[in-house]
Amino acid sequence: MANAQFGKETSERGEFVRQPNRFTDRITADGSSGRRPEAGRYRLVVSLACPWAHRAVIVRGLLGLTEVISLGVVDPIRDEKGWRFTLDPEDRDPVLGISYLSEAYLATDPDYSGRVTVPALIDTRTGTVVTNDYPRITLDLSTQWREFHAPGAPDLYPGPLRAEIDALIEPIFHHVNNGVYKAGFATDQGAYEKAYSALFAELDRLSARLEHSRFLMGDRITEVDIRLFTTLVRFDAVYHGHFKCNRQKLSEMPVLWAYARDLFQTPGFGDTVDFDHIKRHYYVTHPKINPTGIVPVGPDPAAWPAPLSRV
Numbered sequence: 001m002a003n004a005q006f007g008k009e010t011s012e013r014g015e016f017v018r019q020p021n022r023f024t025d026r027i028t029a030d031g032s033s034g035r036r037p038e039a040g041r042y043r044l045v046v047s048l049a050c051p052w053a054h055r056a057v058i059v060r061g062l063l064g065l066t067e068v069i070s071l072g073v074v075d076p077i078r079d080e081k082g083w084r085f086t087l088d089p090e091d092r093d094p095v096l097g098i099s100y101l102s103e104a105y106l107a108t109d110p111d112y113s114g115r116v117t118v119p120a121l122i123d124t125r126t127g128t129v130v131t132n133d134y135p136r137i138t139l140d141l142s143t144q145w146r147e148f149h150a151p152g153a154p155d156l157y158p159g160p161l162r163a164e165i166d167a168l169i170e171p172i173f174h175h176v177n178n179g180v181y182k183a184g185f186a187t188d189q190g191a192y193e194k195a196y197s198a199l200f201a202e203l204d205r206l207s208a209r210l211e212h213s214r215f216l217m218g219d220r221i222t223e224v225d226i227r228l229f230t231t232l233v234r235f236d237a238v239y240h241g242h243f244k245c246n247r248q249k250l251s252e253m254p255v256l257w258a259y260a261r262d263l264f265q266t267p268g269f270g271d272t273v274d275f276d277h278i279k280r281h282y283y284v285t286h287p288k289i290n291p292t293g294i295v296p297v298g299p300d301p302a303a304w305p306a307p308l309s310r311v
């Protein structure tokens with residue numbers, strides 16, 4: 001597709017079809033996968049712009065794993081060779097010693113030809129990618145790394161609630177997390193409108209659920225809140241304009257807006273949000289959608305930390 005942002009991931013009907021995650025090894029508590037949790041061995045490489053990576057940053061922080069799994073942060077702007085470690089001295093990740101994330105991908109699979117994506121969990125001993133399977137990464141941090149969780153860390157994926165959490169995660173992924181991308185990367189009017197309608201229908205459902213519930217699963221924060229938050233926090237800054245998800249702004253949907261700010265103001269959430277990285281990444285690196293690369297000045301982020309009361 002000539003006018004597609006990601007040609008290989010755009011169907012003949014102009015729909016965005018996300019590539020599968022290539023590296024899916026796991027680190028498991030019992031070592032049955034061949035890898036066990038180990039303090040200091042693994043490095044999580046993220047872009048602070050990326051909603052999929054953002055999930056892992058939040059979960060790692062909430063569970064108290066920041067001293068156990070180190071964090072590498074890439075420049076929000078990729079060049080023709082992809083994600084770069086230009087925020088580090090000498091443009092190299094200080095632990096992995098590489099300048100591009102692609103070096104780790106190619107060290108793992110010399111024939112890799114897909115998009116080199118974040119988040120990626122890297123084995124610092126070998127410099128290879130253990131996993132870029134973002135939905136699994138956070139669940140494994142919750143369930144497989146328990147021995148390293150901080151005392152009193154929340155259980156973000158409690159056994160008895162998993163079926164209900166999984167049932168919520170599914171439509172949120174398709175219609176919201178990935179839905180905004182399906183709207184934004186569509187190259188066909190119908191494909192865009194389908195994604196737009198499904199997105200707002202799902203947001204309406206979530207809003208109704210949150211009208212009488214502080215979080216999606218009641219009074220406690222779980223994995224599914226984190227997954228919804230990382231899309232909501234980008235909504236007005238990026239998805240409303242850049243991806244044409246503009247029935248309303250988040251700030252015009254009162255229940256979701258209050259919910260998102262409630263999470264933002266919870267330690268471990270707002271302190272992981274970098275609106276500068278978020279805006280520069282999307283508006284600069286999708287030239288088919290925003291050919292000028294101009295980054296909008298607004299919206300004013302001051303409303304996010306403003307005092308709020310939820311009924």
Ligand SMILES: N[C@@H](CCC(=O)N[C@@H](CS)C(=O)NCC(=O)O)C(=O)O
Nearest residue numbers: 018019021050051052115116117118
């Ligand atoms: N691994 C997933 C999701 C992660 C993902 O898409 N990350 C984006 C940033 S939000 C990325 O790394 N993109 C690199 C690229 O487009 O070249 C995928 O391949 O679709």
